[in-house]
Amino acid sequence: MKRLSVSLSAIALIAAIPLLGGTPVLASLQKAGESIVQTLTRPQVKLNLGAEKQVVAQDQSGKEQVSWKSLEGNAVVQPGNILRYTVSSENAGDVPAKNLTVTQPIPQQMAYVLGSATNSNGAKMTYSIDNGKNFVENPTIQVKLANGKVETRPAPAEAYTHVRWRFGKSIDPTTGVKAAYEVKVK
Missing domain, CATH: 1.20.5 (Single alpha-helices involved in coiled-coils or other helix-helix interfaces)
Structure with a gap:
């Protein structure tokens, strides 16, 4: 055995x-x-989203002064308020982050403020008016005129559904970028 x-x-x-x-x-x-x-050796991009409410006050001379108040927790906003969303990022990795793309939806209860999107790193900004399916620099819509002709016009602010930033430059380790846009509460 x-x-x-x-x-x-x-x-x-x-x-x-x-x-x-x-x-x-x-x-x-x-x-x-x-x-x-x-x-x-992979980039590790951390994204943070912040929100601020526009506060308009008059100084002693009667001139309007605009400032921004950070929104935290269960903040209350009213129709007509302007909010600014800021996406900040940091590359916490050891190598540059290439081709970073950040896409932000416009909340349904809000309308994009035309021309308000900004960024700190020369990103190409594009927009969607079809729930993020297509992105272009200048969205347009087709409008049927009273005479039956169809005319192409710039999309109204209410049609915007997403904002996208494509950062062409690499984001080096320990550095970051910022992008912001404003919306109006409906």
């Missing part, structure tokens, strides 16, 4: 040796190592 168990052990060892020394195990280890290296 002992003789049989030794023989089976020897056969198991002989069968295992090709798997240990062969390509499948080494390839798996090599792929795992490459995956770990890629993870360690």
